[in-house]
Amino acid sequence: MARVKRLPVDPIAEAKRQWLEHGWTDAAPGMTLVTSVMRAQQILLARVEATLKPFRLTFARYELLTLLRFTREGRMPMASASARLQVHPTSVTNTVDRLEASGHVHREPHPDDGRATLIVLTDSGRELSERATAALNTEVFEDPGLNRADTDELVGLIARMRREAGDFEDPRPAPEPL
Known part of the structure; x- marks a missing residue:
């Protein structure tokens, strides 16, 4: 994946400086948190998408295939998939269509x-999920950047x-703490 040219200054730190200069002192830490998390999400998503591209998968399609692969029988109601993936039922329908x-x-x-x-996982879907997971583990999850x-x-x-x-x-009972 091609790296973007590094900026000479951190734009989020500059935004915080501007917030403080404009007197928004109470809001500056929250603005910094929100924009930092959103930028980190963009960086991680770009890595995930680049890894999934050779498999012709989006992250949404990968998540659904893998969710089905983790079930006992490789199947689940569409409403359950929507709840577990925390997305609107229409999004699940579109993902299933693809x-x-x-x-x-x-x-x-x-x-x-x-x-x-x-929604029922096919053998090709199971195999694709396994290959994509191996690639994500190697290229993203084993070294997330921290x-x-x-x-x-x-x-x-x-x-x-x-x-x-x-x-x-x-x-x-509660699982092991994160």
Whole structure:
């Protein structure tokens, strides 16, 4: 992946300086946090997308294939996929449409709920998910750009922020802390 030319100054630090200069002292730390997290997301997403490009996958399609691969039978209701991936049902429908067109999933009627549809992983979808995961592990996840201690600290901080925002509840029994 081609690197973008480094800027001579950190634009987020400059934005913080401007916020402070304009008297928005109470808002400056929050603005810095929000823009820093959003920029970090852009950087990570670019790495993920570059890794998935040879597989002709978007991150949304990869996530759905892998979610299905982690289920016992390689299938789940579309509504469950929407909830687990935390995306709108329309997004899941569009993702399933693309994966179905490429032969990686198919739809089946739910055996117990006539209103529901199951997404079913095909053998080609399972194999694609396995290959894409191996590439992501090697090219992105094993070296996300921070050392292990910093990674663990950042994940813990973000998990606390998500929990406090109502993103999830702690399950009982609780898993190992992030």
